[in-house]
Amino acid sequence: MTKNATIKHALPITRQEDFAQWYQAVIAEAELAEESGVRGCMVIKPWGYGIWERIQKLMDERIKEAGVENCYFPLFIPLSYFTREAEHVEGFAKEMAVVTHHRLIGDGKGGLVPDPEAKLEEPLIVRPTSETVIGAAMARWIQSWRDLPLLTNQWANVVRWEMRTRMFLRTSEFLWQEGHTAHADEADAMVETLRALEMYRSFAEDVLAMPVVAGPKPENERFPGAVETFSIEAMMQDGKALQAGTSHYLGTTFSEAAGIRYQDKEGQQTLCHTTSWGVSTRMIGGVIMTHGDDDGLRTPPQIAPQQIVILPMLRDNDGDAALLEYCAQLRAKLAKLSVFDEKVRVLLDKRPGKATAKRWGWVKKGVPLILEIGGRDAEGGQVSVLRRDKLWREDGKANFVGMAQDDFVASAAAELEAIQTALHEEARERRDAQIERGISDLDGLAAYFAEDKAFPGWVELCWSRPTGAALDKVVEQLKALKLTIRNTPMDAAPAEGLCPFTGEPAVERILVARAY
Amino acid sequence: MTKNATIKHALPITRQEDFAQWYQAVIAEAELAEESGVRGCMVIKPWGYGIWERIQKLMDERIKEAGVENCYFPLFIPLSYFTREAEHVEGFAKEMAVVTHHRLIGDGKGGLVPDPEAKLEEPLIVRPTSETVIGAAMARWIQSWRDLPLLTNQWANVVRWEMRTRMFLRTSEFLWQEGHTAHADEADAMVETLRALEMYRSFAEDVLAMPVVAGPKPENERFPGAVETFSIEAMMQDGKALQAGTSHYLGTTFSEAAGIRYQDKEGQQTLCHTTSWGVSTRMIGGVIMTHGDDDGLRTPPQIAPQQIVILPMLRDNDGDAALLEYCAQLRAKLAKLSVFDEKVRVLLDKRPGKATAKRWGWVKKGVPLILEIGGRDAEGGQVSVLRRDKLWREDGKANFVGMAQDDFVASAAAELEAIQTALHEEARERRDAQIERGISDLDGLAAYFAEDKAFPGWVELCWSRPTGAALDKVVEQLKALKLTIRNTPMDAAPAEGLCPFTGEPAVERILVARAY
CATH class of the missing domain: 3.30.930.10 (Bira Bifunctional Protein; Domain 2)
Structure with a gap:
């Protein structure tokens, strides 16, 4: 059984199935x-x-x-x-x-x-x-x-x-x-x-x-x-x-x-x-x-309205008071921490309802760190931590990591910084891998975007920077491929070769892509 | 010579001369x-x-x-x-x-x-x-x-x-x-x-x-x-x-x-x-x-975009560098202070132009504390402080107080709190003195608002709380005097006597006033 087969994602639709519908699903399920x-x-x-x-x-x-x-x-x-x-x-x-x-x-x-x-x-x-x-x-x-x-x-x-x-x-x-x-x-x-x-x-x-x-x-x-x-x-x-x-x-x-x-x-x-x-x-x-992923949004810690959510696993019995007290003290400790030159934003979610249902609500909203605390955790000074960007174990279970409360408090700020960095690096690597720089003619461009891959990336082309009517013609040619010129990257390498549109010597590089 | 005769106010018009025009003048001169x-x-x-x-x-x-x-x-x-x-x-x-x-x-x-x-x-x-x-x-x-x-x-x-x-x-x-x-x-x-x-x-x-x-x-x-x-x-x-x-x-x-x-x-x-x-x-x-007063706005420190403005008295000569350095260090010290649970907001105004012209600009905006710093102040570790709510000396000069920089830094937060309190108390005393509670009939009401005083206050009346058509009649009677019922103060004394509008026993007190 493959890894994915065992995971039951939180959204009703995946990115691969239909990206536009997935986008709507994230907005709805994360209540954005x-x-x-x-x-x-x-x-x-x-x-x-x-x-x-x-x-x-x-x-x-x-x-x-x-x-x-x-x-x-x-x-x-x-x-x-x-x-x-x-x-x-x-x-x-x-x-x-x-x-x-x-x-x-x-x-x-x-x-x-x-x-x-x-x-x-x-x-x-x-x-x-x-x-x-x-x-x-x-x-x-x-x-x-x-x-x-x-x-x-x-x-x-x-x-x-x-x-x-x-x-x-x-x-x-x-x-x-x-x-x-x-x-x-x-x-x-x-x-x-x-x-x-x-x-x-x-x-x-x-x-x-x-x-x-x-x-x-x-x-x-x-x-x-x-x-x-x-x-x-x-x-x-x-x-x-x-x-x-x-x-x-x-x-x-x-x-x-x-x-x-x-x-x-x-x-x-x-x-x-x-x-x-x-x-x-x-x-x-x-x-x-x-x-976003197939479980909802992953909100970067810098812009997450709540960076840490604490979920007490209430049982409607006598033990709840001690559990809530433990969670309140934990919240107070975390709220004193600073990250990105601001106080950590931490919420103790005491609403009624099942902890697992609430957990998935916060997963879909993309809270960077979710803590589930049961009665035994409270007694033992433990916390159970779910990092939103490392949600799943290989066996398809939610990737909770148990640790001593003190260890979590000592590492929480660094963990939020690490999530911010990890999201950025993941996005950068994906982006960089999807910029194609090896195309130098229109057939190649058409072929790249005609390829039977769901999500083509961007093509960086060298061109001669035509203006006026000559540019209008280029725009028309690109439009036929549902493409537009995005911009001229300021940090691009020097241009080389001939412009595929005009045949003249290229003077700069442009990004060509489908766009929102 | 009276006190006022010697003071040259910063606005082109006073409250007594024309309150409505004075209001427009504050908005214009304070650049609101x-x-x-x-x-x-x-x-x-x-x-x-x-x-x-x-x-x-x-x-x-x-x-x-x-x-x-x-x-x-x-x-x-x-x-x-x-x-x-x-x-x-x-x-x-x-x-x-x-x-x-x-x-x-x-x-x-x-x-x-x-x-x-x-x-x-x-x-x-x-x-x-x-x-x-x-x-x-x-x-x-x-x-x-x-x-x-x-x-x-x-x-x-x-x-x-x-x-x-x-x-x-x-x-x-x-x-x-x-x-x-x-x-x-x-x-x-x-x-x-x-x-x-x-x-x-x-x-x-x-x-x-x-x-x-x-x-x-x-x-x-x-x-x-x-x-x-x-x-x-x-x-x-x-x-x-x-x-x-x-x-x-x-x-x-x-x-x-x-x-x-x-x-x-x-x-x-x-x-x-x-x-x-x-x-x-x-x-x-x-x-x-x-x-506001006849010199512009007095902005309460809690809502002042800048609470302290430092004005170096630049002379376009070699001494300016040392003066600016002194002011920058002072600014840094003040910016570390807290007041009302927030950092003090302090601006070093280095714009070109005469310090006195700049001073009056900030006076009109109502900055709570204005510091003017000359070369000799810088050499002597002094500051010259103007408190916006105590602007004038009896002789008609701006009420600058010289003190050691350290003393000012040590007292600045308390001074801002004192200004906030002083503005509130001044407004409360004025308000309380202008609520008339001794009127119990319509002739008295008409006389109070017909009096030849520029700024009548409010009248607290006991009434029977009429509704429907009876209230409409009251509203019409008040309208003839350009008055409206503002509200029923929640902390008012119990009602007594008869309602001047209906002749029925009064049940509560209302505030009657001219209004914006």
């Missing part, structure tokens, strides 16, 4: 989120929102460390702000929620309709992103070179009217942070664009344990209105790419539209160069598809 | 917020948003300590959710933003209009509050008595289409938290309603240093759909009342509308009893009008 009944919008449930709160806290610290100040800007953007920047509105006009009325009135049949008397003179757009409305504020705030750089950020909800939605990955409403900065010149703005990109790269790797490739996007994939767009791209377990964060150098596009000017040291009125950068609840989708 | 150009919406600037972040953090800790879990629910509410609860929609229908389209199209004249092809089948309301959409989730989540109580909260933006807006106090969009809970019966729901009320009362007093009166609102002031509404009411320096937080017992109103039912221990399907409770960015308006 659910459909809300409102088209394209989800309800983020406590465990999912707890992960977002962790991401917010740790990202916000990094944003503040960089000297960026948080503000809050309006949800609504007047239509006229949008029409100031033609390229920007072209990119977003297809998918925006439009507020046209400010009051409802009875329809005479017991229902309600927008009151025709309360039609807005100018429709308002629910922000899909805030360059235009923040640009208007920057124009008010910036007068002189002394006001630069202006570094601002907001945590907010945004709405893009998506036709096909998928929880966390693409929802009509999502939560994000959007940094917006203004600078005296291109050089300073580009430094900020790359600083934000590097902040995202290190955050993804160090906090989410999610390896990413950072680099500029091709011109056809730029943010509407951007001069240059950079992304971090993560490989999901099905080999597809997920754009997990972007940073844009916007040139003077939005400064021209909103009139963001400063008086330079020579007294000249000069346009600012602006940037914007953002990450969103999409990152949670990336975490699920990077670290 | 500004009009956004979007009707009724404000931009919250870094210092204002920093205060909100402090309120969020400290309130969120209290919410989580009570076992309430954070979630996130959709921004949009389908119209049909609203029509399920007649009273609720009646209360909100007048002021909601309605999304009717999901795409824009060119108008042929270079502008954009909502695309008639992209009209929503059912309009969406931008949430003014989330009882309906959270009720729909509760109906999915609750099956059995074991699922109760269900305790949830969200931090979110909401929109109410206000005709007259005033920054922080009444804006079309505002930020808040809204707690929503479901319980097995009225008793349990009422315990939660009162727990939230007490959480708000203690938060206002202990964190915002803002004395409040907690109690039930009269039935005409209830939240639409609520069985009972409780509020905390704070007195602003102009004597007006500000409702700074509310907690509602909703009975089965929303359970009936959304079908929130559970199977009780006997197997019966039973309606839940729900509550909701919220505080918003309005609290910041309360802080301004409680603690």
Whole structure:
């Protein structure tokens, strides 16, 4: 009997069986989120929102460390702000929620309709992103070179009217942070664009344990209105790419539209160069598809709302009081520990119900360490430890390890660090093994992605960086294979050979992949 | 010469001259917020948003300590959710933003209009509050008595289409938290309603240093759909009342509308009893009008984004390096201190510009302690300390106190605590002196509020608690005097005498006041 045959996984479906359904199953079984009944919008449930709160806290610290100040800007953007920047509105006009009325009135049949008397003179757009409305504020705030750089950020909800939605990955409403900065010149703005990109790269790797490739996007994939767009791209377990964060150098596009000017040291009125950068609840989708397994989510310790859960095996008898007391003392000891420069987050789960049912609930949520404590453990000063990333024994049983309580307390912080590292290394090894660098022509590319393997990875191709119509042709060729150019990895080897699209000498390497 | 004659205040207008304009001046000069150009919406600037972040953090800790879990629910509410609860929609229908389209199209004249092809089948309301959409989730989540109580909260933006807006106090969009809970019966729901009320009362007093009166609102002031509404009411320096937080017992109103039912221990399907409770960015308006003075805001240390600001008096000469080094070391020492169970927040302001100009900027923002350090201070190990709540000497000079650095470091935490306490006591004494309890008839009430004093306070009246049409008549009588009933103070003395409105024996005491 093989190893897998003996294991009864916690999810109703495996990644191999159907990756998309498996993804939905993790979200449901780990109680991360659910459909809300409102088209394209989800309800983020406590465990999912707890992960977002962790991401917010740790990202916000990094944003503040960089000297960026948080503000809050309006949800609504007047239509006229949008029409100031033609390229920007072209990119977003297809998918925006439009507020046209400010009051409802009875329809005479017991229902309600927008009151025709309360039609807005100018429709308002629910922000899909805030360059235009923040640009208007920057124009008010910036007068002189002394006001630069202006570094601002907001945590907010945004709405893009998506036709096909998928929880966390693409929802009509999502939560994000959007940094917006203004600078005296291109050089300073580009430094900020790359600083934000590097902040995202290190955050993804160090906090989410999610390896990413950072680099500029091709011109056809730029943010509407951007001069240059950079992304971090993560490989999901099905080999597809997920754009997990972007940073844009916007040139003077939005400064021209909103009139963001400063008086330079020579007294000249000069346009600012602006940037914007953002990450969103999409990152949670990336975490699920990077670290999930056939038993649910494995939540990296840095972002786990609870890092350790203690499950007393209550028996509804006289022994329960002593057991609970033992668990409470253990919880108190663990809560005093620090890991990743913060207090350990530990929960004593005293809810009624069977310990095994509760165990599998926490396994599916991906708590890094689960402790089950029975009456005999309490008497003997023992704990029984289940490490979420080493869940199964070869015989198909849950891989509990018994040890003295003192030994566990002494090693718990190191164990959480080890889990964080192990998840990162596992994901990196898998990712690295699935980047193909040996393809140099289109037939090879087609063959690679036509292969009868469930989860092809990425192909790193050398190309000549065509632009305009020549790039459009490349995009069409790739589209026929359901492929897109993800970005130009900043740490790639030099290009060599000829571009498979143009036949010209290659100048750089690009990542080509299927993507979310 | 009087004391005031010698003082040159930092604001262009005083509270006595025009309280409403003074309020706007504090917001502008302390750089808390500004009009956004979007009707009724404000931009919250870094210092204002920093205060909100402090309120969020400290309130969120209290919410989580009570076992309430954070979630996130959709921004949009389908119209049909609203029509399920007649009273609720009646209360909100007048002021909601309605999304009717999901795409824009060119108008042929270079502008954009909502695309008639992209009209929503059912309009969406931008949430003014989330009882309906959270009720729909509760109906999915609750099956059995074991699922109760269900305790949830969200931090979110909401929109109410206000005709007259005033920054922080009444804006079309505002930020808040809204707690929503479901319980097995009225008793349990009422315990939660009162727990939230007490959480708000203690938060206002202990964190915002803002004395409040907690109690039930009269039935005409209830939240639409609520069985009972409780509020905390704070007195602003102009004597007006500000409702700074509310907690509602909703009975089965929303359970009936959304079908929130559970199977009780006997197997019966039973309606839940729900509550909701919220505080918003309005609290910041309360802080301004409680603690502001003619020199700007005085920010209570608990919510000050920076508690201590160090201003080196740079001279653009060789001495600056040593001065900056001294200040950096001082900053490091102060940052290691703790106060209110958190690290002290201290900023070294190295921006270019004159120290006195920078000083007045921080005075207007209300930083509790400002340190100015000159070259001689650095050489002598001294600091020069300005306490924001003791700003002026009798001779009209800024009240700097020189002391040894070590002494300041040793006393800084206690000094911050003292400022927090002093602000609270000052506000409480002023409030208590302005509650009039000696009025027992309507002529006396009219005379009190007709008096030629700029800022009348509140009147505590004994009344017979009329309902229905009799209450409507009382409300009309008060409206003629521009007065409203704020609430029934829970800690008031027993009622005595006859009700001035009905002539019947009084049963309780109410607060009557002008209000924001």
